[in-house]
Amino acid sequence: MSDLTIHPVREAASDRPSGAPSKREAVAGLTPFVDELRIPPVLRPGRKEALRGIDIDQTTTWVRLHSELPPTKVWAYEGHYPGPTIEVRRGRRLRINWHNRLTGGYPVTAAEAKPLPGAPLPTDEPGRANSTPVEGVADLPPWTVTHLHGAVTGGGNDGWSENAVAPGDSQLSEYPNDHRATSWWYHDHAMDITRWNVFAGLAGMYLVRDDEExxxxxxxxxxxxxxxxxxxxxDTDEEGRLTGRLLHKTQVVAQDKDGKNVTLPFTGPYTLVNGVIWPHADVAACWYRFRVLNAANSRTFQLRLVDDATGAPVTGAVWQIGSDGGLLPRPVPVDGPLSVASAERMDLLIDFGRLRGRTLRLVNAAPGVTYPDVMQFRVGTTQVRDPFVLPQVISPSFERLTHGSAPHHEHRLVVLTPPGPVGNFHPEMWEMEEIPDTGLKFPVEGVVQIRGADGKTRTYRRTARMFDDTLNHMVRLGDWEQWSFLNLGGAGTHPMHIHLVDFQVLSRDRYPADGDPNFPYDNKTGGTRVPLEHGGTAPISPGDQGWKDVIQVPPGQMVNVLARFQGATGRFMYHCHLLEHEDMGMMRPFVVMPREVLKFHHHQPGGHGHDAH
Structure with a gap:
């Protein structure tokens, strides 16, 4: 089949730090840093093989997530969790036959837990205590569809959620790979059950190489x-011992009008890197490149490198050189916490040469995290000759887009609503169109007014809120479009992902959000009483100024992104990449068509190409 190789991380034993840490106390039943980081195998299809197509099987297998655990049943690509890292050259087309060979019962137990007064958060505790199983999950069939996240490919190859296949069937996809060097990733995207299928293990990385890199x-x-x-x-057994079985336990926060539990997105106590809980890696005292992917269901990591002995942050050693869509123009120093939301990728360089002989920890520095450890690095004591020098320019071909330099473009507004009665107690994603203010008596359900930086008040009406509502987004092939995501708060930060395209962030504008004393949105009605007032701008971080395909939209911000819809046509999706939000309805379709065809379509795209700031 493919050139299947494994890149070892292990350095010579004699090169390990002399002060290697002694065994630590167990945390949530497991000892951190006793297991070595595993490296997924690498698939490098040759030219003939890529054109003919390669076969990747989804199979049921057993893995050890930690040496102190029994084996865990997972669903895996080619029997590996995570799946093999696929490497391709820019412009070399690859056909993949994704075969569903899954067998046996569903490998995930889903449960919902209510918090108890004075007790730890139920999601920080292993096992199903004080929770109830989610009815029907145990009976789910192995119904899967693979999406190559970030890829520019036709709608028929994109992994449409409703086009999932049953065991014995295959999904045939073709990827042109005509893209700057970057890190994509592939994962399951089955309609309504993505959160559990990905949780079961269906994810892997996909790297594109080019001459510039x-x-x-x-x-x-x-x-x-x-x-x-x-x-x-x-999960745990009756005596409280860890069984190794995957447990998707979420916290109940309310009940909807139908009596169903409303839960928060999943977070759990154990952090895995490459399928190992709290691993360690032995590294030489030289430069390393790390292709970081947050493949968690919903957790945003604030990654920071700290000295293991003192807990002090490490400075001057970590640099970001790339984001979701490829290389940044220049290296960005990473001394503070690096925010990585679900599905975001970060291309990092670490100079271990300046950290020779030290033991380091990568931690999640986000507030309120009970178990912050991610992994440990043990830096060798031997001085290593390393010819690599950090370049001052990473991507000379990169061009930054701004409001002033952006080509003429359509504008679309998407409002992310607070949970509440209108949204059946779940946050929703509303597509909006501008309408004239014809004496409406506010608040009106589905109507939002915004007073932008220019002082003008604009009135928007909701045109869609659920995945199956009428398709409104018809995009002309080759057109530039600005999409504005406005988060009214109440459900945290939404990492928004648009299939097919890379985009750049033009600006982040501040507006009142849920919890603000001047918040003018009436949650019972589902509309604004008075216009949302522009409150200035927020900075765009250096890492967010590159090409992206996922962007964090915090409460109280309108994040404006610009993309060109080129390279492929068909039906695609955009959605919140918190997998629980995506499955609960924060996902909508759009279609890209040739402009010559689209003029005959009965519903033409709106011509509201204004600046809505």
Whole structure:
């Protein structure tokens, strides 16, 4: 089949730090840093093989997530969790036959837990105590569809959620790979059950290489390491011992009008890197490249490197050189916490040469995290000759877009609503169209008014709120479009993902949000009483100024992104990449068509190409 190789991380034993840490106390029943980081195998299809097509099987297998655990049943690509890292060259087309060979019962137990007064958060505790199983999950069939996240490919190859296949069937997809060097990833995207299918193990990385990246002579081979970061919970037996079984336990916060539980998105006590809970990696005292992927269902990690002995942050050693859509123009120093939301990728360089002989921890520095450890690095004591020098320019071909330089474009507004009676107690994603203010008596359900930075008040009416509502977004092939995501708060930060395209962030505008004393949105009605007032702008972080396909939209911000819809046509989706939100309805379709065809379509795209700031 493919050139299947494994890149080891292990350095010579004699090169390990002399002060290697002694065994630690168990945390949530498991000892951190006793297991070595695993590296997924690498698939590098040759030219003939890529054109003919490669076969990747989804199979049921058993893995050890930690040496102190019994084996865990997972669903995996090619029997590996995470799946193999697929490497391709830019412009070399690849056909993949994704075969569903899954067998047996569903590998995930889903439960919902109510918090108890004075007790720890139920999601921080292993096992199903004080929870009830989610009815029907145990009976789910192995129904899957693979989406290559970030890829520019036709709608028929994109992994449409409703086009999932049953065991014995195959999904045939073709990827042109005509894209700058970048890190994509592939994962399950089955309608309504993505959160559990990905949780079961169906995820892997996909790297595109090109000449511009080659010229940088970045650390490679065993010194280029994927870090697929996830969090999980595990079940326990009647005596409280960990069984290793995957447990998707979420916290109940309310009940909807039908009496069903309303839960928060999943977070769990155990952090896995490449399928290992709290691993360690032995590294040499030189530069390394890490391809970081947050493949967690919903947790946003605030990653920080700290000294293991003192807990003090490490400075001057970590640099970001790429984001979701490829290389950044210049390296960005990472001394503070690096925010990585679900589905975001970060291309990082770490200079372990300046950290020789030290033991380091990668931690999640987000507030309120009970178990912050992610993994440990043990830096060798031997001085290593390393010819790599950090370049001052990473991508000379990169061009930054701004409001002033942006080509003429359509504008679309998407409002992310608070949970409440209108949204059946779940947050919703509303597509909006501008309408004239014809003396409406506010608040009106589905109507939002915004007073932008220019002082003008605009009135928007909801045109869709659920996945199956009428299709409104018809995009002309080759057109530029600005999409504005306005988060009215109440449900935290939404990482918004648009299939097919890379985009750049033009601006972040501040508006009142749920919890603000001046918040003018009436949650019972589902509309604004008075206009949302522009409250200035928020900075765009250096890492967010590159090409992106996922963007964090915090409460009280309108994030404006610009993309060109080129390279493929068909039906695609955009959605919140918190998998629980996506499955609960925060996902909508759009269609890209040739402009010559679209003029004959009965519903033409709106011509509201104004600046809505």
């Amino acid at each position: 080659d010229m940088l002579q970045l650390p490679s081979g065993r010194r280029e390491i994927p870090l697929v970061i996830q969090d999980r919970n595990l």
